[in-house]
Amino acid sequence: KTKKRRFKLPSIKSVPAGLKELLTNKALLSKILMTLFIILIYRAMASIPLPGVDMGVYEQYFQNATASEANYLFLIFTGNTLDTPSIVGLGIVAYINASIIIQLITPVIPYLTELSKEGARGQQIINQYTRYLTLPLSVMYSVVYLLFLSRRDLSSSSLGTITDSPDFLIPHAAGSDWPSVTKIIFMALILTAGSMFLMWLAEVITENGIGNGSSIMISTGILASLPSLLKQDFAQISFPNFFTQLFEGNFSVLTNASIVSLFGVLLGFILLIILIVYINESVRKIKIHYARRAATTPVSQDSNLPIKLTITGVLPIIFASALVSVPQLVIPFARQAISSSSSIYGILGDIENSFLFATRDGVVNGKDLTYGIFYFIIIVLFGVFYAFIALKPSDTAENLQKSSAFIPGVRPGKSTEKYIARVLARIGFWGAVFLAFLALLPLVARNYIEYSSGINLFILSGVGGTSILIIVSVILDTVRQFNSMRVSRSYERYA
Known part of the structure; x- marks a missing residue:
């Protein structure tokens, strides 16, 4: 009697070498999954609107605006988060600039120069200074960003003109030229917290994921x-x-x-x-x-x-x-x-x-x-x-x-x-x-x-x-x- 051939699922041997290595290497697979999970968190947070921004005005203006106009307002500070002014709208620009500043001043300051020659331990201390510098930079960028948006009249044809019936991204009180200080501080704290959280996520990818965070x-x-x-x-x-x-x-x-x-x-x-x-x-x-x-x-x-x-x-x-x-x-x-x-x-x-x-x-x-x-x-x-x-x-x-x-x-x-x-x-x-x-x-x-x-x-x-x-x-x-x-x-x- 001839045995009937039964359908068999492909064995692990028939899988391409690269994919087989990925499926059998638990450490590598966990790093990739960790990276993808953090990216998912980042994109989810980028879709949460920043409290205090009038999204009705934003959507009314930018649904037909050119990308260059949107770039002028957001891309310089937000790291390409064009979808919405979000709670992580600053991206990691403060962290990147802090890293650049630390790299530039390291050859000038003898203490940092010595740390750079001490190997892994010295690099850990320099990285900690980079984190410290990221915080004030995040606060500064947040305040400048919000002050700029607070004076941005989207109903006018030029940047410097405020119309009689302005449409501000950040609503003003009646008869006031500026939003309340409390609102600016509250929104700046949210942006700063979002920027610092993204810095932490980037470091988690670098240490426990795959690639540079x-x-x-x-x-x-x-x-x-x-x-x-x-x-x-x-x-x-x-x-x-x-x-x-x-x-x-x-x-x-x-x-x-x-x-x-x-x-x-x-x-x-x-x-x-x-x-x-x-x-x-x-x-x-x-x-x-x-x-x-x-x-x-x-x-x-x-x-x-x-x-x-x-x-x-x-x-x-x-x-x-x-x-x-x-x-x-x-x-x-x-x-x-x-x-x-x-x-x-x-x-x-x-x-x-x-x-x-x-x-x-x-x-x-x-x-x-x-x-x-x-x-x-x-x-x-x-x-x-x-x-x-x-x-x-x-x-x-x-x-x-x-x-x-x-x-x-x-x-x-x-x-x-x-x-x-x-x-x-x-x-x-x-x-x-x-x-x-x-x-x-x-x-x-x-x-x-x-x-x-x-x-x-x-x-x-x-x-x-x-x-x-x-x-x-x-x-x-x-x-x-x-x-x-x-x-x-x-x-x-x-x-």
Whole structure:
């Protein structure tokens, strides 16, 4: 008798190797689940409106507003939480800026410099100082953010004009120009608590999850805004109607300016992702020899010192954006708060008429070309400067000398330090030029498309080269960490 074949569920052996490793590695699976759970908490909190904000006014204004207008109000401070002004609306911007400040002052303050050389213990103390600094920064950002919103009249056509019947995001008492101090303090405390809670969640991901917590938080915010931006752009071109006409043989729709612009931008994003992956993985390897003496004869071991082209990450862009954006936020608010007869009022007016307040049309037609040049130069200068903070030539040369390593043809000590500094200056310069290109590319593309065809693409307002660089870097780093954990488990299995 022949045995009947029965249907069998696929065994674990038939599962692809990567998925099989994930299912059988409990430690790795728990890290991934922990990361996903925290992301879910973050997105749930981002959907809770901030108490005190008139959501009716918000929805009435922003349902038809351009993404650039929304960006101006929220993106600088909120980390791409465009959905709603929420209780975690500040994101982790205070934590990121605190980290940048601590990194910048560490070489200047001897105590912090010594801590940075003490290994893991010293780094723990520095991280604690970063947390301490995050709290006052969160309070400051919360107050500035709320004061700016409290004077934002959405019924007016300009930032500095208050109409007779204003529609404020934060309602005012009858006859008052400002919300109550109690309301501002209450809302600031909520935003500060939300920012500190997100800082803790980011550290939990870094310690117990997979990937860098701060980077994953930022990437999550960027990716969360993509569906709404694409939905608005596809609505502009009547996407269903486009396919209907195409299937009916009306190929003239392919020459429609809106369709050509949108699909051209999407294709450009794909090419930009490929370029970013290539540049992000590019390294300059400095050949190194390790001299070791065996029992009878000296033995030389070869290695290399890799320096990434994007060694600074996106910090130069963050610094330049803050430098350019702060006057645009503070000066209009300050002019409203002081008397028009004051001399300071006139000075602020001159600054407001300078290139720092460049318009989009002005940038395209060359009138405000200085703005783009200034932004480019600031990114490059800070990129070169920060490269020497990310990799200190003096410390690197000292560590090589202590480990009996040397660069062929270069003397140990000061000569090695100067050689590394020269290489780092070139790498930092070209890496910063690439970052400046990424920062200006969406601005130029958006302005050119709008100026030439009158089309405003929301995707270019919410997502740019910097956003793509962050997302690509996070994905690559997370995959690398995932693979390293798999390899380490394989070694443990055969140990």
